[in-house]
Amino acid sequence: MRILGIETSCDETAAAVVINGRTVCSNVVYTQIAKHRPYGGVVPEIACRAHLENLSEIIEEALGAAETTWHDIDAIAVTRGPGLASSLLIGIATAKGLSLSTGKPLLGVNHLEGHVYSVFLGEHAPRPEDVCPLVLLLATGGHTSLVLMRGLGDYEVLASTCDDAAGEALDKGAKLLGLGYPGGPEIERAAEGGNPKAIDFPRGFKGQKNELRFSFSGLKTSLRYYFEKHPDTPLPDLAASYQEAVIDALSQQLERALTLHSEAKAFACVGGVAKNKRLRARLDNLSDKTGLPLLLTEMQYCTDNAAMIAGAAGARKHPPAPLSLDATPNLGFALDLPLTP
Ligand code: KG4
Ligand code: ZN
Numbered sequence: 001m002r003i004l005g006i007e008t009s010c011d012e013t014a015a016a017v018v019i020n021g022r023t024v025c026s027n028v029v030y031t032q033i034a035k036h037r038p039y040g041g042v043v044p045e046i047a048c049r050a051h052l053e054n055l056s057e058i059i060e061e062a063l064g065a066a067e068t069t070w071h072d073i074d075a076i077a078v079t080r081g082p083g084l085a086s087s088l089l090i091g092i093a094t095a096k097g098l099s100l101s102t103g104k105p106l107l108g109v110n111h112l113e114g115h116v117y118s119v120f121l122g123e124h125a126p127r128p129e130d131v132c133p134l135v136l137l138l139a140t141g142g143h144t145s146l147v148l149m150r151g152l153g154d155y156e157v158l159a160s161t162c163d164d165a166a167g168e169a170l171d172k173g174a175k176l177l178g179l180g181y182p183g184g185p186e187i188e189r190a191a192e193g194g195n196p197k198a199i200d201f202p203r204g205f206k207g208q209k210n211e212l213r214f215s216f217s218g219l220k221t222s223l224r225y226y227f228e229k230h231p232d233t234p235l236p237d238l239a240a241s242y243q244e245a246v247i248d249a250l251s252q253q254l255e256r257a258l259t260l261h262s263e264a265k266a267f268a269c270v271g272g273v274a275k276n277k278r279l280r281a282r283l284d285n286l287s288d289k290t291g292l293p294l295l296l297t298e299m300q301y302c303t304d305n306a307a308m309i310a311g312a313a314g315a316r317k318h319p320p321a322p323l324s325l326d327a328t329p330n331l332g333f334a335l336d337l338p339l340t341p
Pocket of ligand 2: 111140303
């Protein structure tokens with residue numbers, strides 16, 4: 001099963017060709033970051049125009065790099081949500097047009113399931129049947145959740161953020177500190193050489209031992225107040241302490257989830273924030289502490305890409321979508337995930 005994947009949910013225009021949900025033949029990502037940077041965040045109108053201008057070329061490039069013709073493609077998978085409505089629509093309309101003109105089935109994929117699936121991409125990645133049940137930390141710019149994955153398409157959301165996502169906290173924190181967009185990598189860079197213990201920022205939700213939840217909006221507010229009061233604090237210390245608070249909150253809740261779900265055979269971290277080297281190191285420590293294997297998404301599949309969309313579609317054998325397939329900007333995690341493939 002050779003699938004062409006298309007991803008346009010936010011500010012990355014991406015296309016990829018993946019065989020049997022595993023072998024990535026090509027993975028082309030055009031990032032629009034430079035276009036949005038002057039505004040300090042994603043501007044939906046600019047994002048959707050850039051998708052429109054670039055998507056056809058990106059698709060041709062993905063097919064070319066995979067040495068694949070339309071004849072070899074078995075299906076066209078596209079992100080149907082969540083994401084920016086106008087951006088999603090460019091990908092969906094393009095995928096529909098291609099499906100109509102080539103006669104290949106159209107598959108609608110949940111972007112969040114794509115992120116989950118990113119950990120199974122690549123020849124050396126584990127197979128779901130060998131590592132499930134698996135506790136997954138999904139940390140992106142728009143979502144932060146803990147998910148118990150019992151198998152392909154069988155997910156239970158254990159906890160979500162009650163306000164900002166982890167990536168959003170880093171993006172907003174970076175903005176407050178006068179750093180660029182996206183904030184995660186900017187804060188990571190600024191934190192180099194800084195003391196993560198310099199400032200004791202709040203660690204979000206503590207709760208009871210059996211409660212799982214994330215909260216990051218208070219952290220952002222405390223950074224604002226601290227920075228206003230102590231404008232001379234060295235930037236590396238501010239950035240390192242802020243980043244540490246986000247990482248602590250993520251790893252604490254993950255550890256709690258592993259204690260509560262002792263059936264887990266392994267744990268994983270996916271999404272753009274999983275690119276963070278300090279987070280990856282902390283999760284390594286958690287793996288040593290719990291004795292459970294840690295699965296980390298390859299760096300190239302952490303942030304938005306289409307390989308994860310084609311991969312999820314190919315692995316779970318999504319039923320074909322009708323041509324009436326619409327964008328679902330607020331598509332939830334569990335909403336769209338039937339328990340059987
Ligand atoms: O998964 P993703 O590409 O898009 C969404 O689906 O949201 O994640 C983007 C998020 C942004 O908030 C960005 O700041 C964060 O991932 N991010 C990072 C790093 N690289 C990207 N956060 C921490 N450290 C990084 N190196
Ligand atoms: Zn994403």
